[in-house]
Amino acid sequence: MDLPFALLPDGFGIAAAAILVSASFFTSALTAAFGVGGGVAMLALMGQFIPVAALIPVHGAVQLGSNTGRAWHQRANVYWAIAAPFLIGSVIGAAGGAFFVVQLPDALLKLALGLFIIVVTWSRIPGIGRLGAAGLTLGSAVLAFVTMFMGATGPLLSAFFAQLFPDDRKALVATHAAGMTVQHALKLVVFGLAGFAFWRWLPLIVAMIASGYLGTVYGTRLLEALPEKAFRQVFRIGITLLALDMIRRGATALL
Numbered sequence: 001m002d003l004p005f006a007l008l009p010d011g012f013g014i015a016a017a018a019i020l021v022s023a024s025f026f027t028s029a030l031t032a033a034f035g036v037g038g039g040v041a042m043l044a045l046m047g048q049f050i051p052v053a054a055l056i057p058v059h060g061a062v063q064l065g066s067n068t069g070r071a072w073h074q075r076a077n078v079y080w081a082i083a084a085p086f087l088i089g090s091v092i093g094a095a096g097g098a099f100f101v102v103q104l105p106d107a108l109l110k111l112a113l114g115l116f117i118i119v120v121t122w123s124r125i126p127g128i129g130r131l132g133a134a135g136l137t138l139g140s141a142v143l144a145f146v147t148m149f150m151g152a153t154g155p156l157l158s159a160f161f162a163q164l165f166p167d168d169r170k171a172l173v174a175t176h177a178a179g180m181t182v183q184h185a186l187k188l189v190v191f192g193l194a195g196f197a198f199w200r201w202l203p204l205i206v207a208m209i210a211s212g213y214l215g216t217v218y219g220t221r222l223l224e225a226l227p228e229k230a231f232r233q234v235f236r237i238g239i240t241l242l243a244l245d246m247i248r249r250g251a252t253a254l255l
Contacts, residue, residue: 008204009204012204016049017204020045020046020049021208022211023042023045024062024208024211024212024215025211025212025214025215025218026215027039027042027066028069028070028211028212028216029218031066031173031177031216032073032215032217032218032219032222033219033223035173035176036158039059039063039066040117042059042063043055043113044117044243044246046062047110047113048245054196055113056187056191057188058198058204060184060188060191061198061201061205063184064184064187065208065209066209066212066213067177068177068181069209069213069216070173070174073216073217074170077170077171077173077174079164079174079175082136082164083178084133085133085134085137086136086140088137089136089139089141089144090141090179090183091186092141093142093145094183094187094189094190096145097144097145107250107251108250108254110247111246111251111254114245114247115247117240117246121240121243122236122240139160140179143157144186157179157180157183158176161176161179169223170223173223
């Protein structure tokens with residue numbers, strides 16, 4: 001058996017791996033530049049190649065590496081004062097989500113993921129400004145709970161933090177990375193305790209993380225240069241098409 005095939009899970013081709021590793025660069029650059037979008041884009045794309053049973057934990061591992069790299073690269077702009085309430089809320093939410101994470105049927109999960117991607121891509125979350133420590137803890141708990149079985153809560157967290165940093169885009173992007181690092185780390189602990197075999201996907205995960213860090217370096221340089229409004233419009237259309245295809249496949253499986 002050729003070495004590249006030996007490093008991949010059974011039935012997972014080199015072409016699919018190459019697409020995901022390449023996409024990790026661009027999705028990480030997208031999030032580093034805009035603070036939102038890369039996780040959803042990667043989730044939608046991974047849903048085309050990875051079985052649903054492995055989709056959320058593998059995506060979580062890749063996003064943990066991507067967000068850790070971004071938080072480190074942009075560490076000078078992380079707003080650490082919100083760390084304590086955010087961490088407390090995330091632990092509470094992850095503990096609650098652990099009771100549901102392995103109980104969703106394949107087809108229903110596809111439908112839920114597709115609908116979730118569309119909602120967070122096109123909607124805004126109002127009324128979360130002027131939150132104190134208690135409000136931040138509660139919001140973090142809800143986000144952590146959702147990310148246990150929905151995966152890409154990056155846009156939700158970005159909208160959450162946007163109210164806290166209305167005039168400091170660099171703080172928003174960097175603090176978003178630190179927050180998602182916490183939530184994805186908690187998610188991996190829960191999936192590990194549930195028995196998910198991360199080792200089967202480890203070579204692919206490591207390759208995607210390495211590619212993603214290069215994307216983070218590039219995206220950080222674009223943070224203040226790209227026309228954000230036009231770029232997000234094109235991005236939203238592409239993500240919506242991928243999400244609609246995921247919904248189609250989930251609905252087909254239910255028929």
